[in-house]
Amino acid sequence: xxxxxxxxxxxxxxxxxxxxxxxxxxxxxxxxxxxxxxxxxxxxxxxxxxxxxxxxxxxxxxxxxxxxxxxxxxxxxxxxxxxxxxxxxxxxxxxxxxxxxxxxxxxxxxxxxxxxxxxxxxxxxxxxxxxxxxxxxxxxxxxxxxxxxxxxxxxxxxxxxxxxxxxxxxxxxxxxxxxxxxxxxxxxxxxxxxxxxxxxxxxxxxxxxxxxxxxxxxxxxxxxxxxxxxxxxxxxxxxxxxxxxxxxxxxxxxxxxxxxxxxxxxxxxxxxxxxxxxxxxxxxxxxxxxxxxxxxxxxxxxxxxxxxxxxxxxxxxxxxxxxxxxxxxxxxxxxxxxxxxxxxxxxxxxxxxxxxxxxxxxxxxxxxxxxxxxxxxxxxxxxxxxxxxxxxxxxxxxxxxxxxxxxx
Amino acid sequence: xxxxxxxxxxxxxxxxxxxxxxxxxxxxxxxxxxxxxxxxxxxxxxxxxxxxxxxxxxxxxxxxxxxxxxxxxxxxxxxxxxxxxxxxxxxxxxxxxxxxxxxxxxxxxxxxxxxxxxxxxxxxxxxxxxxxxxxxxxxxxxxxxxxxxxxxxxxxxxxxxxxxxxxxxxxxxxxxxxxxxxxxxxxxxxxxxxxxxxxxxxxxxxxxxxxxxxxxxxxxxxxxxxxxxxxxxxxxxxxxxxxxxxxxxxxxxxxxxxxxxxxxxxxxxxxxxxxxxxxxxxxxxxxxxxxxxxxxxxxxxxxxxxxxxxxxxxxxxxxxxxxxxxxxxxxxxxxxxxxxxxxxxxxxxxxxxxxxxxxxxxxxxxxxxxxxxxxxxxxxxxxxxxxxxxxxxxxxxxxxxxxxxxxxxxxxxxxxxxxxxxxxxxxxxxxxxxxxxxxxxxxxxxxxxxxxxxxxxxxxxxxxxxxxxxxxxxxxxxxxxxxxxxxxxxxxxxxxxxxxxxxxxxxxxxxxxxxxxxxxxxxxxxxxxxxxxxxxxxxxxxxxxxxxxxxxxxxxxxxxxxx
Numbered sequence: 008x009x010x011x012x013x014x015x016x017x018x019x020x021x022x023x024x025x026x027x028x029x030x031x032x033x034x035x036x037x038x039x040x041x042x043x044x045x046x047x048x049x050x051x052x053x054x055x056x057x058x059x060x061x062x063x064x065x066x067x068x069x070x071x072x073x074x075x076x077x078x079x080x081x082x083x084x085x086x087x088x089x090x091x092x093x094x095x096x097x098x099x100x101x102x103x104x105x106x107x108x109x110x111x112x113x114x115x116x117x118x119x120x121x122x123x124x125x126x127x128x129x130x131x132x133x134x135x136x137x138x139x140x141x142x143x144x145x146x147x148x149x150x151x152x153x154x155x156x157x158x159x160x161x162x163x164x165x166x167x168x169x170x171x172x173x174x175x176x177x178x179x180x181x182x183x184x185x186x187x188x189x190x191x192x193x194x195x196x197x198x199x200x201x202x203x204x205x206x207x208x209x210x211x212x213x214x215x216x217x218x219x220x221x222x223x224x225x226x227x228x229x230x231x232x233x234x235x236x237x238x239x240x241x242x243x244x245x246x247x248x249x250x251x252x253x254x255x256x257x258x259x260x261x262x263x264x265x266x267x268x269x270x271x272x273x274x275x276x277x278x279x280x281x282x283x284x285x286x287x288x289x290x291x292x293x294x295x296x297x298x299x300x301x302x303x304x305x306x307x308x309x310x311x312x313x314x315x316x317x318x319x320x321x322x323x324x325x326x327x328x329x330x331x332x333x334x335x336x337x338x339x340x341x342x343x344x345x346x347x348x349x350x351x352x353x354x355x356x357x358x359x360x361x362x363x364x365x366x367x368x369x370x371x372x373x374x375x376x377x378x379x380x381x382x383x384x385x386x387x388x389x390x391x392x393x394x395x396x397x398x399x400x401x402x403x404x405x406x407x408x409x410x411x412x413x414x415x
Numbered sequence: 416x417x418x419x420x421x422x423x424x425x426x427x428x429x430x431x432x433x434x435x436x437x438x439x440x441x442x443x444x445x446x447x448x449x450x451x452x453x454x455x456x457x458x459x460x461x462x463x464x465x466x467x468x469x470x471x472x473x474x475x476x477x478x479x480x481x482x483x484x485x486x487x488x489x490x491x492x493x494x495x496x497x498x499x500x501x502x503x504x505x506x507x508x509x510x511x512x513x514x515x516x517x518x519x520x521x522x523x524x525x526x527x528x529x530x531x532x533x534x535x536x537x538x539x540x541x542x543x544x545x546x547x548x549x550x551x552x553x554x555x556x557x558x559x560x561x562x563x564x565x566x567x568x569x570x571x572x573x574x575x576x577x578x579x580x581x582x583x584x585x586x587x588x589x590x591x592x593x594x595x596x597x598x599x600x601x602x603x604x605x606x607x608x609x610x611x612x613x614x615x616x617x618x619x620x621x622x623x624x625x626x627x628x629x630x631x632x633x634x635x636x637x638x639x640x641x642x643x644x645x646x647x648x649x650x651x652x653x654x655x656x657x658x659x660x661x662x663x664x665x666x667x668x669x670x671x672x673x674x675x676x677x678x679x680x681x682x683x684x685x686x687x688x689x690x691x692x693x694x695x696x697x698x699x700x701x702x703x704x705x706x707x708x709x710x711x712x713x714x715x716x717x718x719x720x721x722x723x724x725x726x727x728x729x730x731x732x733x734x735x736x737x738x739x740x741x742x743x744x745x746x747x748x749x750x751x752x753x754x755x756x757x758x759x760x761x762x763x764x765x766x767x768x769x770x771x772x773x774x775x776x777x778x779x780x781x782x783x784x785x786x787x788x789x790x791x792x793x794x795x796x797x798x799x800x801x802x803x804x805x806x807x808x809x810x811x812x813x814x815x816x817x818x819x820x821x822x823x824x825x826x827x828x829x830x831x832x833x834x835x836x837x838x839x840x841x842x843x844x845x846x847x848x849x850x851x852x853x854x855x856x857x858x859x860x861x862x863x864x865x866x867x868x869x870x871x872x873x874x875x876x877x878x879x880x881x882x883x884x885x886x887x888x889x890x891x892x893x894x895x896x897x898x899x900x901x902x903x904x905x906x907x908x909x910x911x912x913x914x915x916x917x918x919x920x921x922x923x924x925x926x927x928x929x930x931x932x933x934x935x936x937x938x939x940x941x942x943x944x945x946x947x948x949x950x951x952x953x954x955x956x957x958x959x960x961x962x963x964x965x966x967x968x969x970x971x972x973x974x975x976x977x978x
Contacts, residue, residue: 026598027598030597034599038804039804042804046806170683171679171683176689176728178693178697208687245486245491248493250455250479250481250495251493251495254486254491254492255491255499351790
């Protein structure tokens with residue numbers, strides 16, 4: 008069925024007719040009574056509107072577009088579809104604070120054929136831009152002055168001159184000013200986190216992190232923005248609560264990823280291994296003693312060192328069992344705040360952990376050589392690397408995170 | 416039987432019904448349309464709701480709680496008195512009290528309700544709201560987005576066609592909706608918002624900045640004084656539009672500070688909040704495919720839009736004055752009541768149809784689409800601002816050889832990585848073994864008019880299907896847990912209605928007693944004890960007269976403006 012059949016309408020470019028037909032039809036196909044029928048109808052309505060708009064644009068803008076091209080050189084950003092409404096587009100531009108970037112760029116480019124109105128508009132816009140530019144320079148001069156003094160820089164009150172400019176809510180102005188300030192901040196060393204947090208609340212650098220760093224092209228940019236604690240994105244719902252004795256969070260569902268992770272250090276991992284082996288040694292001894300109590304001496308065992316082999320085998324099972332559990336690490340590692348994760352810093356899957364354990368067994372066969380190699384690998388050991396797992400120092404990472412993201 | 420339309424707000428609640436005579440807002444037991452969303456427990460263990468509880472917020476702050484709507488859909492337990500409550504349970508207590516008020520006025524029992532939620536509420540929060548209604552004894556078949564409700568009230572009131580931009584800033588949330596009204600159709604084009612931006616944040620900023628200036632650690636202030644400071648700043652916030660400077664005496668520890676809130680100061684410290692206001696507006700306009708001048712009317716809803724700084728900013732952004740001729744505090748309740756009338760198939764509303772959109776993108780987790788077995792990527796299924804009800808199918812396939820299970824995780828949000836989106840639930844689907852990519856499943860997301868999501872998964876090769884109304888959401892309850900909640904709430908006793916007015920005035924007297932000093936304090940104690948004696952004599956006529964007198968005296972003494 009074509010969209011026109013759904014709307015029970017002859018093909019038309021008249022948007023009002025389409026709207027009316029849709030409205031009439033909608034009263035018989037109500038969304039809460041016939042969801043499927045409604046979906047079809049709504050789709051038809053939207054499509055019909057698109058077709059009509061496109062056709063209208065084809066008819067009416069063809070001429071205008073060429074005219075615009077002819078008159079102004081250097082404007083590349085002509086939006087054919089927006090040009091239909093003509094003069095009404097301008098109703099607001101007199102209020103020079105008109106905000107929306109796209110609205111401004113469209114209106115400054117199109118419809119220049121409408122000579123008298125346009126001339127006036129054009130001058131308003133350029134005047135406005137000039138004033139804006141001057142204001143921008145004035146503010147950035149003040150910023151330069153402020154940044155000379157470390158102490159003053161980190162007193163938020165001293166930044167209040169930014170908030171009093173009338174253009175701060177203007178998208179383009181806000182972006183330019185923010186960019187200018189961030190560039191300057193990168194050149195000095197002593198900016199404190201609370202100052203960055205405050206400025207970010209005015210310029211939202213954090214939202215366009217990647218883009219802004221690309222524009223600035225400074226490798227320190229990302230490092231600096233990492234320090235910003237973007238409160239909005241993880242606003243604590245409890246913060247607004249009034250009254251009540253206490254609030255407890257029953258389950259901690261936030262499995263938030265930190266910005267930096269530290270790998271478990273060699274020392275810590277060695278200590279962890281030692282603790283684990285000690286624990287298991289008890290078990291092994293216990294098992295052997297129990298065996299001896301019940302069955303007497305071990306006899307006929309071909310193997311040289313049965314205890315050591317049992318210990319090693321048990322360790323593998325033990326490591327696998329605990330590392331896939333909620334603890335994400337063997338008890339020894341757990342005590343030291345170390346966790347085993349996949350490359351997403353999340354819990355490893357059972358299969359991956361199995362590989363990890365097997366690879367550990369295989370690589371440790373090289374005994375001293377392996378230890379030597381591992382010591383040179385900067386916390387990412389052979390079996391970690393081969394199985395695609397990380398052993399991270401969660402405690403240290405969290406501490407570091409808190410240092411840069413202090414609770415407000 | 417009428418259906419109740421309820422605005423369950425962060426700071427205030429209101430309700431109404433659609434009768435044959437039109438819209439009727441329902442007054443609570445104190446004769447007021449607005450019931451503050453505050454709950455308290457008194458010394459006898461009875462529960463109080465509304466203004467009395469709000470008065471007691473200062474005098475008994477550990478037995479009273481306010482501004483808990485933001486905790487809806489989370490697992491937080493809030494302790495008041497001796498018991499722990501979730502935000503859902505607290506909301507249901509308020510709903511229960513509204514239900515009683517309405518039943519009392521209408522003289523019939525009411526079992527069905529339409530409840531409004533912020534448009535930007537996510538799936539968890541919507542489920543929690545619905546549950547709160549059910550715990551209060553309502554059948555909740557419809558949730559309505561707050562800005563949509565407000566627009567309905569305006570559309571129906573003004574009978575004007577055109578495109579409306581609705582800005583709804585309540586106590587805790589900010590919603591933006593773009594809605595077109597034509598030929599009896601109300602079509603929402605786009606919705607966006609910020610769930611953590613509301614009038615309370617302005618007060619929070621004021622309090623924090625003031626304490627910072629005075630060099631006082633917030634943690635060191637005791638809760639009673641802190642509540643008083645919040646109340647004073649609330650007052651200052653409300654007056655700052657009409658006056659340039661407000662002078663207040665702030666008590667911290669044993670010291671008194673003279674604090675002047677100036678308009679410049681307020682504008683400066685709230686600027687970051689106003690910058691946050693701007694973003695959802697821009698996004699909604701962009702999503703709707705409009706330009707700012709295609710908007711015919713700008714409508715302000717919610718108490719916080721009364722702020723001078725808010726109106727000035729909106730005026731600046733659009734170069735014109737917004738509409739606000741309906742009371743911004745009760746307009747959502749009016750809209751919810753209209754929706755209730757629609758639901759009830761009321762003849763007067765027969766020609767009105769409402770279509771809404773889904774405010775967030777909903778999707779699932781897939782491997783990196785540009786190759787590799789790296790998971791964690793977001794695959795949108797329903798794009799944000801799609802008109803609802805809608806039902807969309809997307810197909811995904813196994814990602815490695817001999818895969819036997821597919822884990823369908825359900826997320827909501829706009830980021831390309833799932834970890835930055837909100838996790839809604841998951842289901843595991845078993846598929847026959849085969850080479851990578853051979854087994855395919857259809858994932859169907861159906862989003863209904865209430866903003867609730869249902870997920871169906873079908874394995875294409877064997878036609879097996881799995882269905883899930885998301886269950887593992889935080890805050891969701893099993894039947895057993897629901898029963899426990901119901902039992903707990905059944906034990907709650909409200910105060911007898913007749914004495915409410917007396918208690919409200921006493922609570923106010925007690926608050927004023929706490930906040931005043933020396934002579935005035937004695938005076939208040941004096942008149943309160945006189946009123947107590949009159950109450951004991953139980954002569955209704957005399958009580959009424961004394962109450963009126965007392966109300967007048969206390970109103971004169973009260974300098975705060977926080978209702």
